[in-house]
Amino acid sequence: MRPFVYEQPADISAAVAIAARFASNDEQPTRASAQFIAGGTNLADYMKLGVAKPDHLLDLNRLEDTGLRQIRVTDGGMRFGALVRMGEAADHAEVKRRYPVVSDSLRLAASGQIRNMASLAGNVLQRTRCEYFRETSWHCNKRVPGSGCAAMEGFNRQHAVLGSSDACIATYHGDFGQALIALDAVVHAEGSRGARKIPFAKLHRQPGDTPHVETDLAADEIITAIDVPALPWARRSLYLKIRDRESFAFALASAAVALDLDGDSVRDARIALGGVSTVPWRAKAAEDALQGKTLDEATAQAAADAAFADAEPRQHNAFKIELGKRTLVRALLETREMKV
Amino acid sequence: MSQPTILSNGLSRRSFMAGTVSAAATAPLLASSARAETPRSMEQQPRQPVVASLKINKQSHEVSLDTRTSLLDALRDHIGLTGTKKGCDHGQCGACTVLVDGKRVLSCLSFAVMNEGKDITTVEGLASREGKLHPMQQAFIDHDAFQCGYCTPGQILSAIGCVNEGHAESEDDIREYMSGNICRCAAYPNIVAAVLQARDETKGA
Numbered sequence: 001m002r003p004f005v006y007e008q009p010a011d012i013s014a015a016v017a018i019a020a021r022f023a024s025n026d027e028q029p030t031r032a033s034a035q036f037i038a039g040g041t042n043l044a045d046y047m048k049l050g051v052a053k054p055d056h057l058l059d060l061n062r063l064e065d066t067g068l069r070q071i072r073v074t075d076g077g078m079r080f081g082a083l084v085r086m087g088e089a090a091d092h093a094e095v096k097r098r099y100p101v102v103s104d105s106l107r108l109a110a111s112g113q114i115r116n117m118a119s120l121a122g123n124v125l126q127r128t129r130c131e132y133f134r135e136t137s138w139h140c141n142k143r144v145p146g147s148g149c150a151a152m153e154g155f156n157r158q159h160a161v162l163g164s165s166d167a168c169i170a171t172y173h174g175d176f177g178q179a180l181i182a183l184d185a186v187v188h189a190e191g192s193r194g195a196r197k198i199p200f201a202k203l204h205r206q207p208g209d210t211p212h213v214e215t216d217l218a219a220d221e222i223i224t225a226i227d228v229p230a231l232p233w234a235r236r237s238l239y240l241k242i243r244d245r246e247s248f249a250f251a252l253a254s255a256a257v258a259l260d261l262d263g264d265s266v267r268d269a270r271i272a273l274g275g276v277s278t279v280p281w282r283a284k285a286a287e288d289a290l291q292g293k294t295l296d297e298a299t300a301q302a303a304a305d306a307a308f309a310d311a312e313p314r315q316h317n318a319f320k321i322e323l324g325k326r327t328l329v330r331a332l333l334e335t336r337e338m339k340v
Numbered sequence: 341m342s343q344p345t346i347l348s349n350g351l352s353r354r355s356f357m358a359g360t361v362s363a364a365a366t367a368p369l370l371a372s373s374a375r376a377e378t379p380r381s382m383e384q385q386p387r388q389p390v391v392a393s394l395k396i397n398k399q400s401h402e403v404s405l406d407t408r409t410s411l412l413d414a415l416r417d418h419i420g421l422t423g424t425k426k427g428c429d430h431g432q433c434g435a436c437t438v439l440v441d442g443k444r445v446l447s448c449l450s451f452a453v454m455n456e457g458k459d460i461t462t463v464e465g466l467a468s469r470e471g472k473l474h475p476m477q478q479a480f481i482d483h484d485a486f487q488c489g490y491c492t493p494g495q496i497l498s499a500i501g502c503v504n505e506g507h508a509e510s511e512d513d514i515r516e517y518m519s520g521n522i523c524r525c526a527a528y529p530n531i532v533a534a535v536l537q538a539r540d541e542t543k544g545a
Contacts, residue, residue, distance in 0.1 A: 003386035006407040006453050037454070044410070044449045045430050055386060057407070059454055087505070111520025112502060113434060116443045117450065247519035 002053045008062045012190050015058050016220050020192040022056055023219035028212060030127065032219035036060050038083055038119035041110070042126045050136045051127075051143060060119075060222065068224060071095065076230030082121035082223045086176070087112065089120060097235065099228060100338075101256050104239035105179040111248045121223035124177050124187075124203065124280075125215065129250060130159065130170035141167045142211040157316040158250070161324070163278040164312060168211030170278060171250075172204065177280035178256040179239055182272040185228050191221030200226070204279040233260040233268070235340045240331040241274070242323060251275030253324040255331035259295070264336070266290045266299075271332075273307060276324045283307040286328065300332040301325070392453050396421065397465025405452055412436045414452035415462060423463040423493050427522070434521030437494040437501075438462050444501025446520075463493035466500075475541040476500050479534035487525035495521045499535045508539045 009015035015036065022034035029035065035054035037043050038061060046052035060068075060083065068083040071092050078098065080089060089095055090106035110118065132138040132150040139148035151159055151169055159169040177200070185200040198216055205213050217223070237258035243249040254274035260267040269290045271283040286307035293299045304325035311321045384390070389404045396419065403418045412429070415421045415438070427435030429448045436448040439461040466474035476496050479485070486492045498521045502508050507517035514535050515528070523531065 001408045004407055005384045005386050006390065006451070007384075037451075040451065040454065041431055041446070041449050044451065047408075048430065057451075061454065091505075111434065112505070112507070112517050113437055113444050113446045113498065113520045114431060114449075116501070117445050247516050 001047050001050070002055070004047075004054050004057045006057050006059065008059045010062065011064050012068075012222060012224060015060060015063065015222060016190060016192055018056070018058055019220035019222075027219045028214070029217050029219045029221070030214060031212070034058055034219070036222060038122045039085070039114075039117040040122075041114050041118045042122060046127065046134075049134055051134060065224070074227070076232075078228045080120050080226045080228070082225055083119050085116055086110065086118045086120065086123055087115035090115065099179070099183065099231075099234050099237060101179045101182065101234065101237035101239045101258055102176070102228065105175040105241075105256060108239060108241045109175040120176065120226060124174060124180065124200075124226070125217075125223070126174055127214065128170035129173050131155070133170055142170060142207070142214070145210070145212045152314065155316060156314045157319075158252075159314060159317050160278045161276050161308070161311040161313050161317055161320050162273065162281055163206045165207045165209065165211070165278075167209055168207035168278065169314060170207070170211070171275065172277060172279050172281075173250040173275070174280065175239065175241060175251065175254060175274055177204070178254060178272040178274040180226065180228065181280040181282045182237075182256040182258060182270040183228050183231060183234060184270075185226055187223055188225040188227065189217060189221045189223050191218050193218070195224075197227075200280070201282060207278050231258065231270075234258045234270075236261065236335055236338050237270070238331065238335050238338065240327055240334065242327050253320055253327040255324075255328045257328075257331045257335045259332070259335045261295070261336065264294045264296070266293055266295050269303075269332075271303070271307065271328065273324060273328065276308075276311075276320050283328075285309065290332075295332060295336050297329065297333065300329040303332065304328040390453060392456050394419070394452065394455060394460060395458065396460045397462060398459075403452075407451065407453055409452045410448050411438070411450045411452045411455050411460070412447035415447060415460075418452075421462050421464050425490055425493055427491065427494070432522075433491070433494075434498055435491050435494040437497045437521065439497055439501060442501075442504065444498050461497070463496060466496070474500070476503075476534070476538040479538040479541070480531070482537065483530045483534040484527075485530040485534040486523070486527050491521060491523045491525075495523065495531055499531070499538065502535065503539045503542060508535055511536070 019034045034056035036058050068081040070081045072079045086106045096103040133140050138150040160171045180200045187198045239256050241251045241254040251274045256272040258270040269287045271286045273281045286303040289303040289306040308321050394401045415424050425435040427433035431446045431449045438447045440458050502517045508514050514532050
């Protein structure tokens, strides 16, 4: 691991100021000299592996700003402080009641220990676990821009079939992010250029020709909170996660679903897909396919077909298309059956 | 680390750090006290050890550490508490589980310096002074909930956290919420039985 200086800024502005001092122009947060740490479950791992190499580690856990640690009900929606831990949000009674999909996505992620450590903002910013990204002896355009992608012709069973490019097929493994994108969440960030709101759907960048550009954030920007807007019918929502083992594994395929039903007819639907894409993935085509339809196995299947119409399989991950479709069909039908 | 705590020799930790980190060498400390108020980032060099005060099993330990030291390595290699085990060192096995402020966490993925001022509990801190085992330790013995024993300290700490979190309501619940602790001897059925027993014994305690 590269040696680093450890610092504990006292508040958000101090943290931003230190980060800004070490940030060069348009440097990616993941490559910056000064980087933020909260739970550390992703960053510490990647520092050990030599994937992340900050010279300055700014510990956000001592920030005085109390809102960072709170979950609050706001205008019918909810605001999640960035430093709230995954486990705390998963067990929060109001979260379970209003947004089962959020609670499910957190509960089914990682392990009890990791959920106690990992912050919500850190969770959404988690980096891919692509084996070729993790191991620094492989070529990886995300880790070393322009070096090539060993996953293309490698063992790519875990890799993405949606949102990929010729430069990168690494999966976004997060679960919480799928719930957030389905619910039109908004991210609050503060940096040296001020505070701003970012629609969650714009936070992550598809790899394209620049897979090392993972998010819209600047190197000196800190996520301070995540807002989930009011959506009363999101009480009929769930997160279904399919894995190689039943617990403590990343999704091979997952679906975040919320349904607004009029009898069996779909007034509105929110759908996001995990385990199959390079970024949190909103499946608008599937939502549109269900609009005004009676939800049954046939319409659910049509929606799933629409969701994966543009999927691009590689040698070992073609199974994810069929698995992803079946996961979505099952999630839709189970959501229909929820008693709310 | 933001609050300069006073060491037993009357020096603030910040001034202590600005100088040498050797507890025995006090002379250079005084010489460097003029730099004491300089922000950490200005004075600190990446390879320069820092002094961290860690409260482990209700006892304070001042240790000089490279900032890269994980809490796990600090416990084992610097403080001599080798009950906490290193399995994968990447957060995948749970062998290094300890309680920090009552919550179970992975000591391999936490830098030691991030844990200053927190209450850390390791397996060495569970039994009473008189040697009476914690109900969870006793339950693991009663149910033969291990074979080689390497994962056991992590299992026990995680199980205590699991019960405290209220996630030991059923066997399925325990299996799900203990999934962060791998046992390659596959003592899982016995571990579940042990957690159930200790849960019932500690309820309302």
